[in-house]
Amino acid sequence: MGKKTPDFVSTTNACKLCRPLGAVLAFRGVAGAVPYLHGSQGCATYMRRYIISHFNEPIDIASSSLGEKNAIYGGGANLKQGLKNVTAKYCPALIGIATTCLTETIGDDLNLLLSEYRREFMAPDDSSPLLVRVSTPSYAGSHMEGFHGAVLALVEQLAAPESPGGGDEKAPLNLLPGLVSPADLRLLKEILAQFSLPATILPDFSETLDGPALDDYPLIPAGGTAIAAIARMGSAPLSIEFGRTLPDRLSAAGWLEERHGVPRRRLGLPVGLRETDRFLSLLAELAASGEMAPEQAAARGRLLDAMVDGHKYLSGQRAVVYGEEDLVVGLSSLLAEIGVRPVLCASGGKSGRLAAALDEVLSELLPAGSEPPEVYEDCDFFDIAARARELKPDLLIGHSKGYHLARELGVPLIRVGFPIHDRLGGQRLLHLGYQGGQQLFDRLVNALIARKQDDSPIGYSYM
Missing domain, CATH: 3.40.50.1980 (Nitrogenase molybdenum iron protein domain)
Structure with a gap:
């Protein structure tokens, strides 16, 4: 790499x-x-x-x-x-x-x-x-280190020692999803409810950063993880933490395991089919029924059907992926699943784990003999642009700061992650789960169809 x-x-x-x-x-x-x-x-x-x-x-x-x-x-x-x-x-x-x-x-x-x-x-x-x-x-450091550092500080300074009788299997799970969208957080809560698994999600800005229109402006918006719930996180039966590149020194789940004996399961962001399978298989294992929630089985089937319908538009396309390290890993996994080759994976983060995490998720997906993506850590858009001009990708996937590069290269930009400041609805974008994979897949296919239409001298009106 x-x-x-x-x-x-x-x-x-x-x-x-x-x-x-x-x-x-x-x-x-x-x-x-x-x-x-x-x-x-x-x-x-x-x-x-x-x-x-x-x-x-x-x-x-x-x-x-x-x-x-x-x-x-x-x-x-x-x-x-x-x-x-x-x-x-x-x-x-x-x-x-x-x-x-x-x-x-x-x-x-x-x-x-x-x-x-x-x-x-x-x-x-x-x-x-x-x-x-x-x-x-x-x-x-970066905004991701500040985010994870604040989550760790909340747990360190608020989580109480395990109470007598702690470790009760009926106690809520801990779910530490990282920096995802409010829509992703709402989806995670729906999925947990479908498996009948109570959980403390930290942090939860699904309402505080994406609330309804109100007659009066509240100084502090309703919603968020209850402080009492954070205090009980030391008594949880398990902590699930998303982040293949998350350093141990910033891991709130690791601290809870070390100080309070709460077992930790670390997974990649559940973006795409396989990474979502890993997350939902764990939930099925923890659920009383021991089975996949039927709503999620149906969502998985719809995603597979979409992949069959649209693979001809994506197969062989080449992409530059950039943004937060764990999102880059998840997106690269999804791209490899649908036949898009990530040729450059870049991040301003510097965990030192990006290349290994990408190798872990892509080794079973890339065709034998194919070149793995180039990996840039601790980079800026000067680095990304210089290499992208040489690689000549078919599309860019990342946040709004890549717009000028996409315009220069004349390729579509699929906006994901944070920040999205040149389009409406960044807080409502889904990335996680089969549902998020479905939305990302449709956006990728439609962006490439639109480009083909725009570049054609005659255009066409049917797929």
């Missing part, structure tokens, strides 16, 4: 977003929570812009609003005043506090500052909001 060997140190059009942005998304998936950035106001404004453009939902991100003076004297006073203001205005159940480049660089001791705040301003009873902190300097 190919490997990027950069001869420069600057980044041109990054293939990732900043670390505290990922933490904000994770905290937004907790009931009654307000995300809070310990840093400058500009950081919060930038992140609000990115999140709103994808989800088309309002989002408040509190900030300690540090200025030049605080870069010298520290941001402790601003942090405390900001927490007091948020508590008074929002009455949150939890404030998720993420650091930024500025506060990490000047060396603010967040643990010490929050200890002082609790002693000076928080009520001795339970009326004050919980404070959960996570270190997220943008210069070290």
